Amino acid sequence: MNHECRECGKPASKRCASCTLSTAWYCSADCQRRNWIEHIFECNPRRNINTSDYLALAVHKNLFPDDPQTCEDFGFARAFSIENRSSLLGLYIGLIERLKISPKKIRQWQVEGTLVENIKATFSTVPAHSRGRYYPWFLRNQWVLDRRLPRPRDPVDEMMMRGWQYVRGGPNTDTPDEIAAEMSDWSEDKQACQLLCNLILSQMHPSPELAIWVTFGFCACHDEEGERRLAWVYTELIKFGKCTFEELYHAYHTSALTSLFNSKGLTAQTEAIPHLEEVLKRSPRVFHSVCYLKQFVLAQGEGAEPIPSVTLDYGFINCIDEAETSRLKDLYRQIFALPRARADLMKLHEACVQGKLYDYVGQLVKFQKRDKKVFKRLLKNPYPLPDV
Known part of the structure; x- marks a missing residue:
């Protein structure tokens, strides 16, 4: 049997000796070392995984860390806006990839309480014109890592005030409590629009944890770049x-967001996002269940249950325990992470309504022989419905 190197894709003949993962093949020790940043999370490492490993993975993938303790240790939990978190990630990328400071060393600084001082000391060895744009941002925002410094005004109130100024069409003198009192009488749709405005005017956008991630079409975007x-x-x-x-x-209330985009000269920008019009045409009330499936598997945190249509349509009703539910979530999460040329939201929906989930998913993900029977059972649904 031919195997591919997990790191570079070349023919591989060496397998990781520390685990039983059938895909952990490498062509060389160098490739195995480079892939360890990712492989450590599925292997049997000789030491406990710690927050430096999650930080290394975030830098390697150019994504925000999703481990809560890592976010707490390295400032992402305090950096309340997308802009701040992106700049903080850029700072760590500069430290690790450009200045060759190991994640282990950065964690040591954090544990010792010298993270801020050592970041400054490290960048002081670099000529000012070569320090990039993230270090100047850090000097202006040291409160993200130094809890002794005052944090800016409550970000929730700041966001609300920005959005409220847009609602009012100009400056206003309402307090956060007065704003909340007035909004309490608003419809759900109007409150959703206000929340979107709060985020957009704070240089943020909805995440899968929010209902408006679906209702304003962000679920149609393939990845974080598409959402931006x-x-x-x-x-x-x-x-x-x-x-x-x-x-x-x-x-928004009349399912006419696409028409609004077109009337404001934004047709080209929205047409560049596949399936956005399809997702928004009946928003905010009716969506294909695949939109909620994507939201369910991508949202952070445990304990959430899929809505009934997702449970029935995408096989969660077939899961006999939490382990199978987790495996099925991981499978769909893997599909949504595939390149856009391979993974298509509406093709997954079509496979669902045709009762061909297993066949379609099998084209995207190579099942191990021992897994085929399990996933064939899990990916069954009652479709196609019989003609009446």
């Missing part, structure tokens, strides 16, 4: 004044 592009479309509308709050609310 859609956030920019809403930024054009909201921050740059292409429409009023009432226009936005009316379009």
Whole structure:
């Protein structure tokens, strides 16, 4: 049997001796070392995994860490905006990849309480013109890592005030409590629009934990980059004044967001996001269950249950225990992480309604022989429905 190196894709003849993972093949010791950043989480390491491993993985993948303790230790939990978290990640990328400071050393600084001082000392050895843009950001925002420094005003209140200024169409003198009191009488749709405005005007966008991640179409985006592009479309509308709050609310409430985009000259930007129009055409009330499936498997945190249509349509009803539910979630999460050329939201939906989930998923993910029987059972659903 031919095997591919997990790191470079070349023919491989060496297998990781520390674990039983059938795909842990490598062509060389160098490739195995480079892949260890990822492989450590599925292997049987001789030491306990710690937050430096999660930080290394985040830097390697250029993604925010998803481990809560890592976020707490290295400032991501305090950096409340996407812009701040992106700049903080850029700082660590510079330290680790450019300046060759090991994640283990950075963790040692954090444990000793000298992280801020050592970051400054490290960058002081680099000529000022070569320090990049993230170090100057860090000097202005040391409160992210230094808890002795005052944090800026409550970010939730800050976000609300930014959004409320847009609602009012200009400066206002309302307090956060007064704003909350007025909004308590609003419809759910109007409150959803306000939440979107709060985020967009704070240089953020919805995450899968929020209902508006689906209802404003972010679930149609393939990845974080796609979500940022859609956030920019809403930024054009909201921050740059292409429409009023009432226009936005009316379009959202009447399932006319696509028409609003088109009327404001944003057709090209939205057409570049596959299936956005399909997702939004009946928003905010009706969506294909695949949208909620994606939200369910990508949302952070444990304990959430899929909505009934996802449970029935995508096989969770077949799971006999939490372990099988977790395996099925991991499978769909793996599919949504595939390159856009391979993974298609609406093709997954079509496979679902045709009762061909196993066949479609099998084209995207290579099942191990021992797993085929399990996933064939899990990926069954009652479709296609019989003609009446």
